[in-house]
Amino acid sequence: MSTHRTCIAGVGMTRFTKPGAGEDYPQTAAQATRAALADAGIALDDVQQAYVGYVYGDSTAGQRALYEVGMTGMPIVNVNNNCSTGSTALFLARQAIESGAAECVLALGFEQMKPGALGAVFPDRPTPFQPFDDATTRLVGHEGIPMALRYFGGAGLEHMRRFGTQLSTFAQVRAKASRHAANNPLALFRTELTADDVMASPKIWPGVMTRLMACPPTCGAAAAVLCSEDFARRHGISTAVRIRAQAMTTDTPATFDCDDMRNVVGYDMARQAAAKVYAQAGVGPRDLDVVELHDCFAQNELITYEALGLCDEGGAERFILDGDNTYGGQVVTNPSGGLLSKGHPLGATGLAQCYELTLQLREQAEQRQVAGARLALQHNLGLGGACVVTLYERGD
Template identity: 40%
Template sequence: MQRRVYVIGVGVSRFAVTCEGAASLDEVIEVARSALADAGIARADVNQVIASYSPGLPVGYWREALGLPATSSGCRQAGPRESVLMLARQAVANGSAECVLALGFDQTDNDPDQGQGAGPFRGLGGHQQSPGGNRVQAHGDAALEYLSRFDVRPETLAMAAVVAREHGSRHPLALFAAPLTLEQVMADEQVAGPLTRAQCCTRVYGAGAVLVCSETFIARSGARAPVQILAHAAVAHAQASDDAPLYSAAGYALNVAAARHVYEQSEIGPEAIDVCELHDSTTIAAVLLYEALGLCREGHADRFIEDGDNTYGGNVVINPSGGLLANGFSLRATELAQCAELVTQLRGEAGPRQVKGARIALQSHLGLAATREVTLYRCD
């Protein structure tokens, strides 16, 4: 039987637009220390560190750098396509560790996209490729089909970017925090189908740290404000019918399947979710996720957006951090940053971006190797 898993500490760096701004190892250590301080535990309490894939680092680097005791079970480097947060959660759930520190960070030697520029669209769909090999155009084509299929106005997609920037303006770490008007989003350079530059995320670099632990560890250590990971699902393959819309090829069926698994595991439905962090690499990606995650009915995302149900005062606040549209996409830190935002929200510590009364939170992340990951959190 799987044990309960809790998040007790989080830390995130400010993201940078260029690879020269990638987190140094010293900065990663500072983020790890922030997570430890946030949890209120000592370094000696950490059993294990699971860090991002980083060729060249010796096996014991993190133990020595973080001052962990020799009695700790050690450090593990994730594979090039592995999620550090998922590995940490599994280690606690299966009983192989009591307290695990997950470290995700971007460096030029652990980023398969390092040779490309850092402009918009890098990492737009993770490693997902459209049949023509153009990820940006795949999103543009999906947007055109969606607008036509459901008779949605292009302005509605642009409204999702306006909301993201408004949320980002409340977040002190947001990289693109200046609010945008609908007119500004629509007038920006058009890049693929109806999508403008402001409707697409930018590839960025950063670092994040999350401490996960068991219920036994909490009782023993007195760690503060535990947030439970209620359910998690990772889906890499899903069957789509031959007559499925084009956007299904962009991962819609995968997201539906991952969300369904999480709701079945937890016996909690989407109507109970107070706050959500999702992978809005483009505005059409956000719209499709609203529907795939069950936050609104298929083909009804336009009403969801236009009625303000994706923001404060609506049904569910989506990406109070500003999401990828306001923070950019870090290949190895975004997943941890999403977790950190939701934990902060569930603790009631998010300041001007706090979602009032938040108790149930959903995370939807495009993982490495284009795996769709959905996680549900609760704070009692």
């Protein structure tokens, strides 16, 4: 195994906005990139490769975005892995450094989304989601509900059926997200909500989901500069935040064969990726101080607690009701407000999680700082499918 360890040299992020309320993607991507470069204290000329992620955009939009910052002739690779696009760019950048192929790499993610529910962009050809749709139709039906709501609402319904989880518990997850986001100036929604507020919002699947349990379509960008320890020392860059372990998984036959909607939305992928990361690092979930996980729906946050081993299978409701998912509990989850409150610009999400955890480990997160944070876990999921789990550590 390579000994080229990866440091997070710099991070940058824009404020996330509703569709149509902010600048176009070349401007937001350039803003995030410039912020990450400034944070690292280097110029674009020092970057040897770039991995640029987005979901809704034409080919080579990554080049278009980075050309706003400068045109250095370096390799630029466009990445599209659904909602895990940003962390896939991070995964590739880390691989480039740890293999010795490069010493300084940029991972950039952005999205310029349209209002409304997600849908197919190319309806004239087979959708990659056909196996997911078929499994969801077989397991839960409700073909008239938008696809993402069916997937994740169905997973929440599976948890409710198996373990007696109450709908109000998912509302507690959303309320917690709003309390955390109130302290994040870059979050889309910063108004604090109660669980009653969440329960009273319009019902998009009666008995299964309300509108406030779903994240909104969002626009914005985030970036991270990664480098080797040798590069950091030569350029006077802090090595305080490092990637200690990382794993990426894709679907196995269990996604569709085990008659469990939780697996259809990536529970098994997340469980396997987390297990690999814990084994690589020689730590367990009880060692974590802070977690940024993929809460595209409140239902997914709840089942992900179990997939990551933060609690036992079936124990997520008690974990939430005991306050073990927030400040003063076992581990602070989504101090940024998560996708539910911060927003979810698909290509940027994984790198926005990196941004938040880097600030936490540097002790720069201000009002949302997790005291004494030394180990931070990131979970980013894309249906279709890919899951990336990354463990960061604070160095001495």
